[in-house]
Amino acid sequence: xxxxxxxxxxxxxxxxxxxxxxxxxxxxxxxxxxxxxxxxxxxxxxxxxxxxxxxxxxxxxxxxxxxxxxxxxxxxxxxxxxxxxxxxxxxxxxxxxxxxxxxxxxxxxxxxxxxxxxxxxxxxxxxxxxxxxxxxxxxxxxxxxxxxxxxxxxxxxxxxxxxxxxxxxxxxxxxxxxxxxxxxxxxxxxxxxxxxxxxxxxxxxxxxxxxxxxxxxxxxxxxxxxxxxxxxxxxxxxxxxxxxxxxxxxxxxxxxxxxxxxxxxxxxxxxxxxxxxxxxxxxxxxxxxxxxxxxxxxxxxxxxxxxxxxxxxxxxxxxxxxxxxxxxxxxxxxxxxxxxxxxxxxxxxxxxxxxxxxxxxxxxxxxxxxxxxxxxxxxxxxxxxxxxxxxxxxxxxxxxxxxxxxxxxxxxxxxxxxxxxxxxxxxxxxxxxxxxxxxxxxxxxxxxxxxxxxxxxxxxxxxxxxxxxxxxxxxxxxxxxxxxxxxxxxxxxxxxxxxxxxxxxxxxxxxxxxxxxxxxx
Numbered sequence: 107x108x109x110x111x112x113x114x115x116x117x118x119x120x121x122x123x124x125x126x127x128x129x130x131x132x133x134x135x136x137x138x139x140x141x142x143x144x145x146x147x148x149x150x151x152x153x154x155x156x157x158x159x160x161x162x163x164x165x166x167x168x169x170x171x172x173x174x175x176x177x178x179x180x181x182x183x184x185x186x187x188x189x190x191x192x193x194x195x196x197x198x199x200x201x202x203x204x205x206x207x208x209x210x211x212x213x214x215x216x217x218x219x220x221x222x223x224x225x226x227x228x229x230x231x232x233x234x235x236x237x238x239x240x241x242x243x244x245x246x247x248x249x250x251x252x253x254x255x256x257x258x259x260x261x262x263x264x265x266x267x268x269x270x271x272x273x274x275x276x277x278x279x280x281x282x283x284x285x286x287x288x289x290x291x292x293x294x295x296x297x298x299x300x301x302x303x304x305x306x307x308x309x310x311x312x313x314x315x316x317x318x319x320x321x322x323x324x325x326x327x328x329x330x331x332x333x334x335x336x337x338x339x340x341x342x343x344x345x346x347x348x349x350x351x352x353x354x355x356x357x358x359x360x361x362x363x364x365x366x367x368x369x370x371x372x373x374x375x376x377x378x379x380x381x382x383x384x385x386x387x388x389x390x391x392x393x394x395x396x397x398x399x400x401x402x403x404x405x406x407x408x409x410x411x412x413x414x415x416x417x418x419x420x421x422x423x424x425x426x427x428x429x430x431x432x433x434x435x436x437x438x439x440x441x442x443x444x445x446x447x448x449x450x451x452x453x454x455x456x457x458x459x460x461x462x463x464x465x466x467x468x469x470x471x472x473x474x475x476x477x478x479x480x481x482x483x484x485x486x487x488x489x490x491x492x493x494x495x496x497x498x499x500x501x502x503x504x505x506x507x508x509x510x511x512x513x514x515x516x517x518x519x520x521x522x523x524x525x526x527x528x529x530x531x532x533x534x535x536x537x538x539x540x541x542x543x544x545x546x547x548x549x550x551x552x553x554x555x556x557x558x559x560x561x562x563x564x565x566x567x568x569x570x571x572x573x574x575x576x577x578x579x580x581x582x583x584x585x586x587x588x589x590x591x592x593x594x595x596x597x598x599x600x601x602x603x604x605x606x607x608x609x610x611x612x613x614x615x616x617x618x619x620x621x622x623x624x625x626x627x
Contacts, residue, residue: 110164112151115151115193115201116140116151119142119151119213120133120142122144124201125144125149129144131143137153138152138153138160138341139153140153142213144218147188147216148215148216148217148218149191149215150214151211151213152168152212152341154168159342160342161341168211169190171340171341172190172213173190175340175341176189176190176214178316178340179337179338179340181252181338182249182318182338183329183334186219187216188215188216188217190212190213190214191203191212191215192204192212193211193213194206194207194208195208219327223328223329224323224326225326225327225328226322226324229361229369234366236369236372238328239372240373240376241332242333242357243372243374243375243376244376244380245332245333246335246353246354246357246373246377249318249335253315253317253350254315254316255312255314256347257312257314258347260305260306260309261304261305261306261307261310261349262298262302262305264305264314264349265305265352265396266298268400269291272291272396272400273291275403275404275406276406278403279407279409279423280406281405281423282402282406282423286431290430297395298392301392304385307385308349308389309349313351313383314348314349314350315347315350316343316346316347317338317346317347317348318338318339319339319348319353320337320339320356321353321354321357322357322360323360323364325337349389349393350383351390351393352393354373354393355390355396357370358374358466359394359397360397361373362394362429362466363398363429367461367466367468368458368461370461370466371461371467374390374467374468375471378470379476384470384513384514387470387513387514387517387519388517388518388519391433391434391437391465391466391467394466395430398426398427398430399426399427399430401426402423402430403423405422405423405426409423433466437518437520438615439464439518439521440464440515440521440545440546440547440615441522441536441539441545441546442521442522442547442548443522443524443525443533443537443549443550444523444524444550444552445528445550445551445589445591446527446552447578447582448526448559448563448573448581449554449558449559449560449563450596451554451562451596451600452552453475455552455603455604455607456473456524458600458604462608463520463522463611464520468520469519469522470514470519470520470521471522471524472507472521472523473523473524474503474504474525477503477510478494478495478499481502481503481506486569489572490572495572504532504536507525507536508536508539511536515540516543523536526581528586533549546614548592548610548611548614548615550592550607550610551592551593553593553594553597554595554597556582559578560575560578563575594606594607594610
């Protein structure tokens with residue numbers, strides 16, 4: 107509820123002359139703040155409200171949280187947040203910036219950026235790219251690495267608190283069927299109980315930190331220096347003190363729910379590549395479901411407060427609810443391995459298949475090229491020295507691929523492994539990772555004519571792969587042994603390659619398919 111009359115403050119901030127400009131002021135309103143945009147600046151006023159999760163009811167509280175907003179957001183966007191401005195009532199009764207009269211309110215001053223640079227707008231306009239999302243994932247990983255570790259409760263207790271809030275939120279809404287709400291709550295509690303051990307281990311390992319707390323597309327923008335996150339939760343540290351993967355899950359959910367499955371998969375895979383958080387992969391579907399449930403009941407509450415004449419909010423709330431329910435459905439793990447000589451298109455196929463396998467956010471991809479460069483602590487675009495490709499190093503790389511795949515599979519995840527696999531013992535070892543667990547395995551071997559492979563290698567820019575035409579010639583001169591995996595002509599158009607791969611994966615994972623004698627021994 108509103109505690110304090112801010113009408114004179116709002117009137118002052120709504121006039122261009124208050125800032126020394128003659129132009130109009132654009133105003134954006136939310137339930138807890140009002141943003142005033144003029145020229146190249148933005149001024150954010152916190153509404154004088156007192157709600158269960160936020161209290162801005164006094165000047166002192168608003169001053170504290172404005173200072174806190176600047177402090178916390180400068181962690182990720184120091185150039186955006188300029189500071190705070192105090193509003194005073196002068197002797198003549200007029201409001202002024204930083205005067206010597208009575209203190210009446212306070213605002214956060216920020217640099218203004220174009221609304222079309224917000225990621226939700228860029229997504230709607232088709233301007234997001236894989237490269238942008240990869241950079242975003244790395245920035246979030248760096249932000250989480252520096253975020254302060256908070257030990258206040260166990261990891262499972264932290265998430266149980268979120269489930270409590272969700273259940274209370276659904277109880278205040280009449281949008282959802284009561285039986286569906288009860289069933290969803292029970293399913294959440296069942297999923298939570300199965301993950302208690304992993305959540306508690308992560309808390310003990312320092313994975314619960316003071317994070318962003320509200321990491322969705324509308325809180326990321328494209329600056330001149332690249333993607334930047336802003337507008338973190340500054341008014342309630344408890345809401346923002348979460349597992350780093352739960353923080354990430356909001357963005358993954360937002361992307362997936364909007365239909366950008368490929369970008370959700372890219373962000374997940376690049377984030378895990380840079381942070382080595384694979385042990386927590388099994389938590390992501392649950393965390394994404396919780397995030398969707400939060401959006402469902404928050405939207406439901408909005409309908410109760412403002413009505414929904416055209417039904418759009420109701421459809422949105424139900425969509426989030428259904429997505430949460432879908433994310434909690436069981437999913438069988440499985441392993442897909444893509445082998446082939448350099449230039450055969452392994453990485454391209456893996457990236458396309460990943461969001462199509464298993465539950466959101468798709469399959470975890472492990473690549474030999476990325477794994478090798480992570481071992482040496484180099485950037486993906488840096489070429490490794492010849493010594494990094496010695497046989498003993500390659501043995502470690504292939505062993506690491508087996509270990510990583512095993513870790514995610516044991517947690518119920520879907521995995522894609524991508525490497526040359528030009529040795530029969532390496533193919534047998536990775537296949538055994540799935541077979542010994544009784545899980546579906548699909549081996550795909552990509553074939554292409556030598557001239558096609560050479561031309562692809564010559565044309566591609568320096569990236570994760572250091573392969574050259576000379577390396578390809580060496581691979582072709584070596585014996586590959588017997589290849590028992592499904593063979594695909596990767597010289598065909600990519601659509602045909604994808605169709606063949608999906609058909610083969612479906613055949614291998616069909617529960618009614620009889621197990622070959624060679625696999626049952």
